[in-house]
Amino acid sequence: MTDDLLADFVRADGEQSLGTYGIHVHRQGRPPIEHRFRSDDRVNLYSVSKTFTAVAIGIAESEGRLTIEDRLVDHFPELRAADGFEKVTLRHLLTMTSGSGHLWFADRRVDAADLLHEFVAEPLVAEPGTRFAYTGSGFYALGRVIARVTGANVRDYLLPRLFRPLDLHNPAWHTCPLGFPFAESDLFLRTAELARFTRLILQSGEWEGKQLIPADFVSRMATDRVDMKEGDAHTDGYGLGIWLEPGGHLRMHGAYGQIALIDASRRAAITVTAHNDNETAQLTALHDLVLARLS
Template identity: 65%
Template structure:
């Protein structure tokens, strides 16, 4: 059975041109199953990086450095003078769940013209009260990275190195930075398929890796239970089921990390399994459906 688990997906990737680079399936108690469609290079996992940023926030909270309900401007009081009306109410939770109400829209692929992107984020007018609505953007994750740097004295990548990257054997991963030297946080982290699969396994196991508890189990569980409504999204049905603390919620109790061009990690606690795919796909919605229909739904 395991020898043929990926046959249908491999065929679909070839016939339908889904663009997968590699796929890795982890199930508790069984040997991993994987297939490569090309070189095993590190690739940009795009918005999957948001989940790593979320984990950093959870770790900092567990260390007593902050809470998700801290207000952003309490960590950057010097920005109050130029902050938009209503920005005082923006919390780290709002930043993480993309519910700040801000009009600011930014993603890592865009050039940063501002002298300090955080100043631009804080000064952008609000279109809704904090917490009132979900609006997809990379601005919040970047701001969280700046908070991590302020409260720990280490940038996001440096903070995660001894806590997550090194224990998982993710040797010195690249994470692109802004002009001021801070990791972009919302994207542009580079990993191999099997490296990302280790992070997937870490979340599946409630933050435990081998004999160490790397992440607070309570925070990993909160990532899917503390959710915001995304029903108004129009760019795909699988995005309308809610967004948690850095992960998208999906059908059947599954949740996922989700990056541009088909970087997907589908975690299924019920099946005790995680499916990881890296890709360069112009048909990423079709790719995600294939992961569910041809792999996740067939796991026993």
């Protein structure tokens, strides 16, 4: 259903060419509000996928398969790592502070025989933990860790633990030439499906009476934060696979306007899929015309 809450956002979408596909608003204890600009087809979530991979790490940690303080090289002793890379932990990968100079995203062709080998061999440009650098390489490596410690790739690992309980039926997740999901991007879901995952984070990992994600890990996603040298009005740091905003809001954010905002103080979550080249305008409209008006 659509109500007056979204009227100004819908108008702004047309006036500013925000390219929104759909918006879904969840408020605890109230019926959901949504508006469709087109059919609710599955779309590439781009970097929102990183949060799913982070959650997989949290679940695997709760099962005793790893800890986020593990060194990456301890899971792959066969790799020839660059000097200093032996200090890189899974926490560094989750917060994108590995110090690696390797820059890669899933829209780039993979020419290396093994992208993980290439990442680990890349010289460090900073001491691990001291420099935030946005890249997909670390999250791809985290996906490989899941495969190493569980025997299942990150998509298949999440199927019984997350996707099926949320009724996210058989989602596609594009893979590298070796068959491993990109993990940092290229998971495909509908707006309404992503909205269920967004609500799950709002609810500290609980869904219909079952704890799908450890509550303490959901909390640590926001509290294990790193500062950024360059931010914007809506960004106050980065946590474990999720953006942090002023006021304590959390944000999942993928290219071309895939955005999920979580406001624990209002017990509300806003989920959007889109395709636009002005994500700043879209994010501002979501904050000013939707989030700020929630009671």
